[in-house]
Amino acid sequence: MNTWNDLKYVETVVIDNINLAQDAFILRFKRNFSFKAGQVVGLGVKTDIEPRLYSIASGENDEYIEILYTEKLDGKLTPMLSILRKGDKILVTNPFGTFTEYSDSPVCISTGTGIAPFISMIKSGKGTNPTFIHGIRTPEYFYFEDILREKLKDNYTQCCSGLNSPKFFNGRVTKYLTENPVNPSKKYYLCGVAEMVVEVRDILISKGIPYGNIISEIYF
């Protein structure tokens, strides 16, 4: 894990901390840097807890920075993030990361908050004609659902593993990919926890997607 001494950081001001679902939030804060969609920042509230990394979920030209996070009740940082209010101070590193090159017609596969870099891509007008496959347990975690339905139409697949409903694919992203065709000429962008990324990558390779067409960002 990076330490605060390894990274350049500044103190910045919270603009809002929006509660999207029971344990899911969007933290919005003042920006003082430029970034590319797909990059991450290190965040903290004080230097005695090492920075945690978060994908930027706002657009490259937005006035502010947003990150999408879930609170881990037994975690060190996120319980502190969840009580931040407008005007509070946070520590933010310069943006970094290489999950930033999106081909045309990218297939963006994510679970949970792993959708954040793809939201930034959409808000930044990158990655022409994308397809999104997003997996969550229950529907309140379909972050940015309205924008995505409007922008992506049939290219937006919602996989819901914890509730059977005709509105969604019922099951995990991995089940969806196993049961549906893939396109070896497209690039596949994966973002989420390691188990999901590895499982999805194996399914894609077994269905003929070249290894070089699979690009991933792992949350740990």
Ligand SMILES: Cc1cc2nc3c(=O)[nH]c(=O)nc-3n(C[C@H](O)[C@H](O)[C@H](O)COP(=O)(O)OP(=O)(O)OC[C@H]3O[C@@H](n4cnc5c(N)ncnc54)[C@H](O)[C@@H]3O)c2cc1C
């Ligand atoms: C590149 C990258 C991008 C990321 N982007 C996002 C994002 O956009 N949104 C988001 O919500 N998260 C993201 N993450 C995850 C994020 O960095 C934090 O890990 C997460 O928010 C938890 O932080 P925390 O301090 O609350 O929990 P931590 O204190 O780090 O603990 C996390 C979990 O691990 C368990 N744990 C801690 N220590 C141990 C141990 N020694 N043994 C076993 N279990 C342990 C805890 O009980 C807890 O459940 C990203 C991670 C990476 C690497």
